[in-house]
Amino acid sequence: MDMETKEGMKKYVEQVSEKNNWILNMDSNTFNNLIDGLVDNKRNLGYQSCPCRLASGNRELDRDLICPCDYASQDIKEYGACYCNLYMREDFYETIKKDYVLVPERRPAEKEKAVLDFFEK
Amino acid sequence: MSEIIDNLAKTVEGTEKSRDITILTLSTCMWCKKCKAWLNERNIQYRYVDVDRIEFEEKSKILNYLREKYQSRISYPFMICDDEHVVGYNPGKYEELMKSGGS
Numbered sequence: 001m002d003m004e005t006k007e008g009m010k011k012y013v014e015q016v017s018e019k020n021n022w023i024l025n026m027d028s029n030t031f032n033n034l035i036d037g038l039v040d041n042k043r044n045l046g047y048q049s050c051p052c053r054l055a056s057g058n059r060e061l062d063r064d065l066i067c068p069c070d071y072a073s074q075d076i077k078e079y080g081a082c083y084c085n086l087y088m089r090e091d092f093y094e095t096i097k098k099d100y101v102l103v104p105e106r107r108p109a110e111k112e113k114a115v116l117d118f119f120e121k
Numbered sequence: 122m123s124e125i126i127d128n129l130a131k132t133v134e135g136t137e138k139s140r141d142i143t144i145l146t147l148s149t150c151m152w153c154k155k156c157k158a159w160l161n162e163r164n165i166q167y168r169y170v171d172v173d174r175i176e177f178e179e180k181s182k183i184l185n186y187l188r189e190k191y192q193s194r195i196s197y198p199f200m201i202c203d204d205e206h207v208v209g210y211n212p213g214k215y216e217e218l219m220k221s222g223g224s
Contacts, residue, residue, distance in 0.1 A: 030151055033151040033154055034151050036149070037147075037149030037150060037151060038149075040148070040149050041149055051147070051149035051150055051151065052147065052149075052150045052151060052152055052153075052197065053147075053196075053197070054147060054172055054173060054180075054195075054197065055173070084151060084152075085151070102209060102210065102211065105194060105196050105209075109194060112194065112195070116181065116184055116185070116188075118177075119177045119178075119180045119181040119184070120181045
């Protein structure tokens with residue numbers, strides 16, 4: 001699948017959600033915005049970095065942010081959705097009864113500091 | 122406000138100008154789009170910088186400025202409203218800020 005296209009990225013996130021027993025955000029505007037962000041990052045960076053976080057552009061430094069990010073599973077379990085709200089827990093719409101949830105940043109501060117150091121080089 | 126933000130920020134005109142609002146955003150971020158839409162719907166004037174669209178040196182200057190001034194982790198959207206700030210999309214806090222300040 002060509003993840004630099006919107007259709008290809010949709011297929012990719014569908015496969016990810018099925019594999020993990022998650023569901024995808026059902027708000028079409030939000031979902032499409034998230035897909036657009038992922039496609040932009042795939043085209044500009046070469047990998048589908050989380051659209052809601054600042055990528056460094058260095059794949060090694062951004063590895064934990066590549067969608068699905070390293071924090072998605074824990075966030076979905078705890079808050080019902082990943083940081084971006086792209087992936088959601090299967091019962092999200094029945095139990096949480098909100099359009100979206102605000103998920104606090106779980107990425108370790110040291111990783112952000114490493115990105116800042118990278119920008120300064 | 123930092124000179125680097127002043128130089129890079131783009132202004133979105135609005136009739137409501139009682140508070141000085143700047144948001145640091147990502148062009149790819151759905152929460153940042155929601156934040157801009159929240160301000161646009163209320164016709165609130167603001168400035169924004171898409172941090173993912175600027176040079177490394179500028180990113181570095183802006184991020185260091187924000188970290189030092191606000192002693193906060195940087196998540197997007199990062200709203201600066203006069204002397205206050207809100208990290209992440211939070212319409213409840215935006216409402217409070219708009220009600221509490223301005224002329």
